[in-house]
Amino acid sequence: MKTELEINSAEFKGSLNLPLTLHSGQTSQPAWREDDNFFQELVFIKGNPCLLEVSHQPNTNLPVRVRVTSSDSIPDEEIKVKVSEIFDLNFDLNSFYKFLKDDPLLAPTIDFCRGLRLFKAHDPFECIISSISSANCSIIRWTRSINDIKQKWGVRYHYSSGNFHSFPAPEILANVPEHDLEEMQRCEEELPKDFVFENNLQACGVGYRAKYIITAAEMIQNQVNLEKLAKMKYNEAYQTVLELPGVGPKVADCILLYGFGRGEAFPVDVWIKRIIEHLYFPGEDLKPQEVRDFGRERFEDYAGYVQLYLFHYARKSGLLDSLRPAKK
DNA sequence: TTCCAGGTAGTCG
DNA sequence: CGACTACCTGGA
Numbered sequence: 001m002k003t004e005l006e007i008n009s010a011e012f013k014g015s016l017n018l019p020l021t022l023h024s025g026q027t028s029q030p031a032w033r034e035d036d037n038f039f040q041e042l043v044f045i046k047g048n049p050c051l052l053e054v055s056h057q058p059n060t061n062l063p064v065r066v067r068v069t070s071s072d073s074i075p076d077e078e079i080k081v082k083v084s085e086i087f088d089l090n091f092d093l094n095s096f097y098k099f100l101k102d103d104p105l106l107a108p109t110i111d112f113c114r115g116l117r118l119f120k121a122h123d124p125f126e127c128i129i130s131s132i133s134s135a136n137c138s139i140i141r142w143t144r145s146i147n148d149i150k151q152k153w154g155v156r157y158h159y160s161s162g163n164f165h166s167f168p169a170p171e172i173l174a175n176v177p178e179h180d181l182e183e184m185q186r187c188e189e190e191l192p193k194d195f196v197f198e199n200n201l202q203a204c205g206v207g208y209r210a211k212y213i214i215t216a217a218e219m220i221q222n223q224v225n226l227e228k229l230a231k232m233k234y235n236e237a238y239q240t241v242l243e244l245p246g247v248g249p250k251v252a253d254c255i256l257l258y259g260f261g262r263g264e265a266f267p268v269d270v271w272i273k274r275i276i277e278h279l280y281f282p283g284e285d286l287k288p289q290e291v292r293d294f295g296r297e298r299f300e301d302y303a304g305y306v307q308l309y310l311f312h313y314a315r316k317s318g319l320l321d322s323l324r325p326a327k328k
Numbered sequence: 329t330t331c332c333a334g335g336t337a338g339t340c341g
Numbered sequence: 342c343g344a345c346t347a348c349c350t351g352g353a
Contacts, residue, residue, distance in 0.1 A: 136334040141351065206333070212336085248336045288335095305349030332353080340345080 005062035005076050007083065014093025015056040017115025021087060024312055028121035028258035029136045030143035035161055038067065042157055042164035043122040045082045048072050048168065051159045054083060059115045064089075069159055088118040088261070091305075099302055105279045106306065109313035116312060118304065120261050123225050126167035129176030129213055132246040133206050134254070139207060148204035149173070173217035176201055177209045212246030219244055229259050237262070250294060257304040266295035266303035274312050274323040 025270035032039040038053040050070035100106040121127030133142040154165035177183040177200040242251045250267050257265035268291045276291050299306040314320040
């Protein structure tokens with residue numbers, strides 16, 4: 001069953017640049033597939049698996065085009081809610097730009113980032129595992145890992161435009177082998193000498209994070225309730241996700257920002273630290289915690305967006321390169 | 329080939 | 342508490 005609908009630009013405040021939003025390396029999920037200007041992903045709308053396809057001419061008043069393929073009929077309104085959530089269409093980008101213009105250090109980011117929005121996870125659990133996998137790791141590497149995990153343990157759905165895999169549920173991921181040895185030990189029968197073990201987490205390129213991922217999945221299955229987490233006050237939610245293995249301050253803020261849409265998060269990686277020091281504390285060396293406190297106090301509910309805009313601006317303007325330490 | 333980037337966990341003082 | 346380092350992999 002196919003549904004097509006449009007979201008008129010008058011239905012959300014401010015501009016939208018969909019390709020930029022999808023490709024800005026936000027750690028909620030890998031970038032979506034792209035086919036004929038439509039971005040595609042398997043998402044669940046009120047529990048219904050469907051292929052969601054979204055297209056939009058960046059920074060124009062043309063409507064956002066949405067196509068949904070599903071076995072059950074899904075009301076237009078539910079589709080709109082899901083799309084608006086994923087691309088944060090309810091966020092008032094115009095007000096945010098006013099806020100940016102009030103700070104001469106932030107104002108230049110607008111021209112580089114127009115239409116950039118939060119790319120919110122369509123699956124919070126996937127976002128948690130993505131964020132853990134992204135720690136101390138390049139974008140290409142963690143996106144490959146997440147795609148591998150989906151292929152190996154997700155459920156496969158077939159559409160005319162190809163196969164898509166869901167992200168495995170916590171109870172699935174909690175029980176996968178950690179590495180080659182464990183996969184081998186679980187095997188009943190004799191294997192050929194040249195057998196390649198690939199149905200284990202380390203084979204997905206997650207390295208030492210494999211055990212973090214398995215334990216985190218166990219904890220989410222058994223003790224950490226994601227629905228409750230979404231309703232907690234920020235600091236309580238932050239302390240809760242910090243208990244997951246592989247989750248430190250940066251990853252915790254990423255999870256709350258991208259997985260749960262908590263705009264008051266201010267994830268501090270080495271780049272944001274350098275950018276903030278350069279702009280607001282020239283010549284000083286701050287601790288990551290101090291950068292985080294500064295960002296959260298100064299930018300408040302816009303902290304997450306400021307982080308997003310500063311990073312993309314720094315990358316595109318050449319600031320990032322100038323902040324890279326000189327090679328020895 | 330070696331070296332390095334990139335957050336977290338563990339260890340030591 | 343703070344400071345220091347090992348961790349795994351892909352790319353230079």
